[in-house]
Amino acid sequence: MNKESETSAAPVRTVGKIKAGIVGGAGYTGGELLRILINHPSVDITFVHSNSNAGNLVADVHTDMLGDTDLQFTGQLSNDIDVLFLCVGHGDARKFLDxxxxxxRIRIIDLSQDFRLxxxxxxxxxxxxxGLPELNKSAIREAANIANPGCFATCIQLALLPLAKAGLLNKEVHISATTGSTGAGQSLSATSHFSxxxxxxxxxxxxxHQHLKEIRQSLNQLGSGLGAEDFSFIPYRGDFTRGIMASLYTESTLSQEEALQLYTEYYAEHPFTHVSGKNIDLKQVVNTNKCLLHVEKHGNKLLILSIIDNLLKGASGQAVQNMNLLFGLGxxxxxxxxxTAF
Known part of the structure; x- marks a missing residue:
């Protein structure tokens, strides 16, 4: 089955548009979610909640949306929605729901880490x-609510799932990954200032890193059995705005050709994850919901490169992908x- 035919297999929602509410709409992930949903053919945005910006135009905060929407932020909530996106800080989603x-009856898609474990x-x-579709697609379609994965977690899990599924992830994994400045969120800190x-x-x-727990949870779901001591993860802050590049290596008996075949077959029915026979670079995924993977054999080591946009496949794009699955859309x-090609 090719990737395009797989995406149309789910039943199509035919009764009206999905009514969506967004909490935390003034931040990076909230802004990315707005940019996607105002152009989504099956969604109407009912409200965008922000206590600090209530009454302000969305386009006054997310200035690139001038001319795209007349929505205003509100401090009020409504239950007259089908899906609620929580674009709030870690720890704040649970407080909000309390x-x-x-x-x-309202589906909740939480972009914080509060319900991932x-x-x-x-x-x-x-x-x-x-809510990692490449791992839990069937369960997502039947779910009531979704815990959207973390950005580093998404990038790293997609690099390792095929090995875990094949029972070939049984040696220590070394990971080095660099993220753009938007991964730190919109609130200023000493390490997010431009200077x-x-x-x-x-x-x-x-x-x-906190994402290691959800990474191990997903890999163990596929039977890897690796413990905390088997993952050596060094995260870097990059001097670019968006995207994550992760390089991983582990001992493997697979040949280059066998590894390429394993990865290609695993992702054959997943429309956003693609395996490249050539080296990859970050600009290939920035402003997209894609993950690109590349595998190389070096002696007894298998090197896996994985790249995503941290705000899209690592956050808001994946949240919309999960919404599509929840509501039977393509x-x-x-x-x-x-x-962004250049």
Missing amino acids: ANPVDD SAASAIGSKNFTY WRNDNLSVYKAFG EKEGLRLKG
């Missing part, structure tokens, strides 16, 4: 399914985005 009852995937009567970030590179959270609907 303080604001949401009808169980299985031990914390519920609140009250609401349960959250981990510090520009022409600079730094390591942070070496060996202890998986690529509203996500045929133009990349």
Whole structure:
């Protein structure tokens, strides 16, 4: 089955448009979500919530949307929606749902880390399914609510899922990954100021990044059995705006040809993840919902390169991909985005 035919296999929603609400619409992920949904043919945005910007035009905050929308931010919430996107900080989604009852018929897609781990995937009567389509597509289609994966987690998991599924992920994995400045969120900090970030590179959270837990959870779901000590992850802050490039290597008995075949076959039915026989570079995915992968054999080591846009496939684009699956739409609907070639 080719990738395009797979995306049209789900039943198509025919009764009206999906009514969407967004909480946290003034930040980076909220802005990216707005840019996608205002052009999505099957969605109407009912409200965009922001306490700090209530009454302001969306285009006054996200100035590139001038001429695209007359929406205003609101401080009010409504249950007259089909889906609620939570684009809030880590820890704030659970607080929001504690303080604001949401009808169980409304699907929630949470972009924070609050419900990603299985031990914390519920609140009250609401349960959250981990929303990595390349791992859980069938479960997502039947889910009530979605915990959207983290950006580093998405990039790294997509590099390792085929090995785990084949029972070939049984040696220590070494990971080096660099993210753009938007990965730090919109609030200013010492390491997000232009004067510090520009022409600079730094390591942070070496060996202890929070996304490692969800990475191990997904790989163990496929039977890898690797423990915390088997992942050596060094994250870098890059001096560019958006995107993640991860390089991973592990011992493997696969040949170059066998590895390429394994990865190509695993992702044959997933429309946003593509395996390249040639080396890849970050601009190929910036402003798209794609993940590109490249594998190379070096002696007894298998090198895997993985690239995504941290705000799209790593956040808001994947959230819309999950929404499409939840509501029986074509998986690529509203996500045929133009990349940045130069």
